[in-house]
Amino acid sequence: MSKEQALKTAALEKISHLDYFNIAISVDCVIFAYDSKELKVLLIKSDLEEFSGLYSLLGDLVRTDEDLDAASYRILQERTGLEDVYLEQVHTFGSISRHPSGRVITTAYYSLIDVKHHNLRLNNNELHWHPVKGIKKLAFDHKSILDTCLNRLREQVLEHPVVFNLLPEKFSLRELQELYEAILSVDLDRRNFRKKIAIKDWLVDLNEMEEDVPHRPGKLYKLKPEFRRKTYRKKTSDTPVPVA
Amino acid sequence: MSKEQALKTAALEKISHLDYFNIAISVDCVIFAYDSKELKVLLIKSDLEEFSGLYSLLGDLVRTDEDLDAASYRILQERTGLEDVYLEQVHTFGSISRHPSGRVITTAYYSLIDVKHHNLRLNNNELHWHPVKGIKKLAFDHKSILDTCLNRLREQVLEHPVVFNLLPEKFSLRELQELYEAILSVDLDRRNFRKKIAIKDWLVDLNEMEEDVPHRPGKLYKLKPEFRRKTYRKKTSDTPVPVA
DNA sequence: AAATAATGTGTCGTTTGTACATATTCTATA
DNA sequence: TATAGAATATGTACAAACGACACATTATTT
Secondary structure (H helix, E strand, C coil), rough: CCCHHHHHHHHHHHHHCCCCCCCCCEEEEEEEEEEEEEEEEEEEEEEHHHCCCCEEEEEECCCCCHHHHHHHHHHHHHHHHCCCEEEEEEEECCCCCCCCCCCEEEEEEEEEEECCCCCCCCCCEEEEEHHHHHCCCCCCCCCHHHHHHHHHHHHHCCCCCCCHCCCCCCCEHHHHHHHHHHHHCCCCCHHHHHHHHHHHHEEEEEECCCCCCCCCCCEEEEHHHCCCCCCCCCCCCCCCCCCC | HHHHHHHHHHHHHHCCCCCCCEEEEEEEEEEEEEEEEEEEEEEECCCCCCCCCEEEEEEEEEECCCCCHHHHHHHHHHHHHCCCCEEEEEECCCCCCCCCCCCEEEEEEEEECCCCCCCCCCCCCCCEEEEHHHCCCCCHHHHHHHHHHHHHHHHHHCCCCCCHCCCCCEEHHHHHHHHHHHHHHHCCCCHHHHHHHHHHHHEEEEEEECCCCCCCCEEEEEEEECCCCCCCCCCCCCCCCCCC
């Protein structure tokens, strides 16, 4: 068990025996990445006996002196070493019995990172990237959290330029399409996909070509800078809404 | 100060002096209703000195033995007497300093009720319906919570049949259109609106007419039963998502 | 009986969505 | 070096949805 996990469990034990009014609050991060044409999620072997053999999301208790958003950001930093990440709060899970050690309410965030850019310490074999598609069961209610976050991601990508956080800065339209297909679990028509992306006007043509591909190289693009939104800064809640 | 509010404050005081790890968790309900062609929200006079003169949303601490969703449902029941309500979790607000009495993280829900159907005890003059449009400032961060919930509601109504929870069972298309206009703060073209509603295929023509209107009466409709979704039961997280 | 006010409906031009085929360019292999 | 293979790049035609817009009808009120 890692030092962090030990601390976490110790804190939980303590909490579960405190005052009647005491409820612990944690955050859980669904950290998505894209690799080998698959959407993957970062999981860790559960440290609880009840769930031995199962994996869980990365989470931790929220500290009294840190904002909720900051807690999720801290987890991401601790785990991936990344400073500048896309983070979005999705839902708060508050069933009485969702945590075997006591009452813990958890707020779920999802995060999108470029798998090439992180500094994961994957050397200990507790931390792994798992293809989202193959995941059947997780510790706690984490499968349900994962599903909820994946659904939110799917809703987001249809309208907002967020998937670019999963790609390197320069990418081809084929890579982009394959990414959408991986996230949505559908096949897309190439011509229609390109038309749709063109209309959004999110991309800059770099006038460069792919290299090291075993076929005709495609053009490279990057996201227009004004569409970047990465850090965990709280979204303003008064963004305008499209109307009927 | 009401008995409930007194209890709430007492609980907070207690909590704010507890262990380092202690964070209180509450729920706040944005209870919407529709009346006099305006979208309204139920507010109560704040019981804290810091916010004297200001109104706040209806909220309470979550009990150790109740689910998060159940807590919001309980508040609705206590306040409105309603059993069968539309409730949706929106966002969790967790800034360190959002509550002056201590660390309180709150999960916001919005609710839609038929203003004619509730059993509000509005006799004490602490509880009031306020037109959403006129609200400038609320206690705590409740203005920001209200804005967030209103935005979520606006997103929802464009795609999902939820506004019917704000209307009586039978309604005319004019009433429905006025409701959309109130929620979205826009003017809609009558013919296009009716076309759009017709396509959704949400309504049943009751072959009845409005009564007691000071002009030519319109036809009455009701929502098809299969589109009703009212109770606070947690949404399943594996609903299919439309694809590009 | 006439004026008023709200209901109810259709068309046309524009945009968006979707299905679908061919020419081009680079790589790999014979 | 010539040919085959594989992926890039692009346009058209039909269907559905969107948005602007005008007129006849039916109650009520005066």
